[in-house]
Each structure stands twice: as C-alpha cells, then as structure tokens.
Amino acid sequence: MFRSTLACLLLGFYYITFSQQVGHEARGVGFWDNKTCNGSNGDEGICMSNLQCGMVKGKRVGNCGLFGACCQVQRSCNQETDQKVTFFNSPSTFTESDCNLKIKLQNRRIGQIRVDFLKMVLRQPSNKTSSFTCIDDTFTVTPSVGLPALCGVNDGQHIYINVNASKPGYNSAELKFHIAKRSNNSEQASWSLKITQLEVPPRNVQSPAFDADWDINSIFSDFSLNPTGGITTKRGQNKQRLRFILRVSDYDKVAPPGCLQYYTAKSGMYKSFNLNNNNGPHLANLNYAICFKKVDGVCAIKHTPVFFQLSGNSNNMKATDRDCDTQNGNNLLTEDYLFVPDGITSENVKACKFCYNALGSNNSVTARSRGPQFVTFMSDDKIGDDETLKELGFSMNYEFIDDSC
Ligand SMILES: *[C@@H]1O[C@H](CO)[C@@H](O)[C@H](O)[C@H]1NC(C)=O
Numbered sequence: 468m469f470r471s472t473l474a475c476l477l478l479g480f481y482y483i484t485f486s487q488q489v490g491h492e493a494r495g496v497g498f499w500d501n502k503t504c505n506g507s508n509g510d511e512g513i514c515m516s517n518l519q520c521g522m523v524k525g526k527r528v529g530n531c532g533l534f535g536a537c538c539q540v541q542r543s544c545n546q547e548t549d550q551k552v553t554f555f556n557s558p559s560t561f562t563e564s565d566c567n568l569k570i571k572l573q574n575r576r577i578g579q580i581r582v583d584f585l586k587m588v589l590r591q592p593s594n595k596t597s598s599f600t601c602i603d604d605t606f607t608v609t610p611s612v613g614l615p616a617l618c619g620v621n622d623g624q625h626i627y628i629n630v631n632a633s634k635p636g637y638n639s640a641e642l643k644f645h646i647a648k649r650s651n652n653s654e655q656a657s658w659s660l661k662i663t664q665l666e667v668p669p670r671n672v673q674s675p676a677f678d679a680d681w682d683i684n685s686i687f688s689d690f691s692l693n694p695t696g697g698i699t700t701k702r703g704q705n706k707q708r709l710r711f712i713l714r715v716s717d718y719d720k721v722a723p724p725g726c727l728q729y730y731t732a733k734s735g736m737y738k739s740f741n742l743n744n745n746n747g748p749h750l751a752n753l754n755y756a757i758c759f760k761k762v763d764g765v766c767a768i769k770h771t772p773v774f775f776q777l778s779g780n781s782n783n784m785k786a787t788d789r790d791c792d793t794q795n796g797n798n799l800l801t802e803d804y805l806f807v808p809d810g811i812t813s814e815n816v817k818a819c820k821f822c823y824n825a826l827g828s829n830n831s832v833t834a835r836s837r838g839p840q841f842v843t844f845m846s847d848d849k850i851g852d853d854e855t856l857k858e859l860g861f862s863m864n865y866e867f868i869d870d871s872c
Pocket residue numbers: 490491493494499500501515519523550
C-alpha cells in the first residue's frame with residue numbers, strides 16, 4: 468500500500484517535472500508550443516499542457532502534441548484575457564447592456580491585435596442623425612482604430628488594433644459592445660470574435676523593452692542590426708538564440724502601419740462594413756485603408772466588383788475621380804468613394820476614385836504599382852436625397868496578377 472502510494476507520488480512528480488520540461492524545451496520544437504491546433508469538431512485551439520489549459524480557464528477541444536490539450540480560450544461579457552488567441556462570444560440572450568472584453572498583452576513583444584468577426588449581427592444603423600450611424604447597438608474599440616462605432620451585419624470582417632506595451636493608453640485594449648433595449652425577445656444580438664495577439668518584429672533589438680523582456684542584457688549586449696537587415700554578432704554562440712527571437716514574431720500576419728484591414732492571400736474578397744446581403748447601408752464617416760500583402764515580383768492587383776453601389780451623380784455616368792468630389796460643383800450631395808491608387812479600368816479609363824456605379828460586373832480596375840498595395844474607403848456624414856443613389860456598399864474580388872511594372 469505504502470509502496471504503491473509512493474510509486475504513484477513519484478510517478479506523478481516525475482510526470483509533472485517531465486511535462487514542464489517538455490513544455491519548456493518544446494518552445495519552437497512542437498509539442499506544446501502554443502501554436503494553433505484543430506480540435507475534434509473543427510474548433511481552433513492552442514496546443515498546451517492540460518495543466519496550462521486549466522490555468523487559463525480554457526476549454527479542451529481536442530488533443531495535440533504529447534498528451535497535450537488543444538485548448539480554446541473562450542470569454543464572454545466583462546471578462547479579460549491575456550492569451551495568444553481568445554474567442555469572445557455573445558451571451559445567448561440580452562437585455563439592454565454593455566458587454567466588454569479587456570485584452571491584456573501576453574508579452575511585451577505584442578504590437579498588434581487582429582480581431583476576426585467570425586460572426587457579428589447587431590441592430591442596423593439609424594438615419595435619425597441624417598447619416599447612417601450606429602446609435603442603438605454599437606461596437607467600439609480602445610485604443611481607437613479611427614473608426615466610428617460599428618453595427619449591422621459584419622460577418623467575415625476583421626480589424627487590426629495597434630498596441631504598445633511601453634505606451635500608456637496602448638498597453639491593453641478593450642472591445643466594447645453596447646446593446647440597446649429590445650422591445651421584445653425575438654431581436655437578439657450575436658457575435659463570435661477571434662482575437663489574436665501578434666508579436667511584431669523588433670524595431671531595434673537593443674531597445675530596453677526587448678532587453679528586459681528577453682533578459683538578453685547580458686547575453687546579447689554585443690550585436691546590432693546592420694544596414695542590409697542582417698545581424699552582426701561578435702560572439703558566434705549568439706546566433707542561434709537570435710534566430711529564435713526573429714522566428715517567434717508573427718511576421719506574416721502583422722499588417723503594415725496604417726492598415727485597418729490586411730489581406731495576406733494572393734486572391735480573395737473584401738467588402739464594406741454592413742454590406743448586409745447587398746442591402747447596406749454602408750456607414751457614415753469612414754476613412755480607412757484595406758491593404759494586401761504584396762506578392763514578390765508582382766506589381767499588379769486586379770479588383771473585380773461583385774457588387775458596387777455608392778452615392779453619386781446620376782448625370783455623370785463615369786463616376787470617377789472628380790465626379791466623386793463634392794468640391795467639383797457638380798451638385799453631388801454626398802461624397803463616398805473607393806480609392807484605388809494608380810487604377811486603370813478594364814474600359815481603359817485611368818482613375819483612382821470610384822463612386823456611384825463606376826465599377827460593375829463588366830468594369831474592373833487594375834492597380835499597377837511598385838509600392839504597397841491598398842485601397843481606401845471614404846464616406847461622408849450625409850445621405851443623398853436621390854432615392855436611386857443608394858449608399859449600399861461594395862464587395863470586391865482581388866487578385867494579384869503576374870505582371871511587371
Ligand atoms: C503557453 O501558454 C501558457 C499559458 O499562457 C504559458 O504558461 C506557457 O508558458 C506557454 N508555453 C510556451 C512553450 O510558450
């Protein structure tokens with residue numbers, strides 16, 4: 468009896484020690500590496516030990532690694548998270564309320580937070596203020612991402628939030644829903660957000676933040692980034708640790724500065740907020756950039772509309788550039804447009820601003836540029852009174868095409 472208890476204790480002790488060691492050694496090797504894993508019913512999780520999954524109040528959605536847990540961290544109203552990936556889900560029913568999630572940075576290297584709206588259905592914007600603004604149900608973010616409150620139907624959208632562990636006001640983030648009073652129980656609000664904390668490559672690996680975090684003061688007091696982007700070390704043995712540091716950053720997912728949205732595939736689709744099955748309306752007071760990860764050696768991107776309906780002037784059929792501009796004296800009441808730098812349409816018109824019906828099933832726009840690839844969407848705070856010029860929004864397929872500049 469005593470012996471077997473002792474054996475169990477020893478085994479348990481050994482297991483925990485072993486687990487912790489493997490967990491530790493597994494950094495970058497792949498047992499419980501905190502990388503994403505797939506749970507049994509398609510749920511995405513993070514691979515960690517069972518112990519760790521319990522500690523972060525995660526839900527085990529499958530197996531991974533060596534006796535590890537594919538662990539999904541789920542949070543709901545008025546909770547907080549410091550995890551790499553968190554799912555923020557709406558409660559099943561609502562009365563009028565606020566529902567916020569506080570995001571604490573997992574480590575000092577986190578520089579961006581990507582929020583994927585797997586699902587987001589809130590009440591439609593109101594036109595009471597003579598523009599389509601979200602005043603009943605609202606979704607807002609701190610620190611600000613330069614957007615007004617969002618609402619309506621936004622499944623599949625995403626946003627990037629810039630954070631900075633060293634900067635007051637930016638060293639955490641908060642996602643805030645306000646849900647308006649319902650007159651009956653049939654109108655609900657629902658969302659499921661996937662929140663991913665992204666490590667940004669260090670600007671300067673000798674900066675105090677990185678020294679402190681990596682405890683590299685003593686080990687790496689003698690390396691520097693050289694002008695070609697390589698690394699110069701004085702001591703050979705530093706190289707391996709250094710490679711590790713650079714590898715852990717979420718390089719491929721980090722958006723260039725100034726991008727609210729960032730698409731990393733060679734082709735895909737983007738659309739305006741609250742496109743709502745092509746019924747819109749798009750929201751007022753928008754001014755944001757949608758960026759695309761440049762494909763090496765390719766400098767053209769083709770934007771083909773699936774749906775395109777913005778405000779404009781029905782007397783002017785081109786609806787490009789100055790036609791989209793209120794200062795042109797062309798009686799436009801509103802100014803809403805998609806801006807595509809260096810655009811040339813399939814009808815061979817050079818133009819950058821597109822409004823009204825400028826783009827359609829027969830008219831795509833290709834941008835050729837050696838620089839970064841992005842578009843911006845601008846909307847004003849007015850609603851035109853011409854019923855035929857509805858402010859609905861857009862959805863566009865994009866594709867990098869093999870073309871030189
Ligand atoms: C994985 O995440 C857990 C929970 O945050 C943490 O305790 C553990 O140290 C991490 N493991 C690795 C290998 O980074």
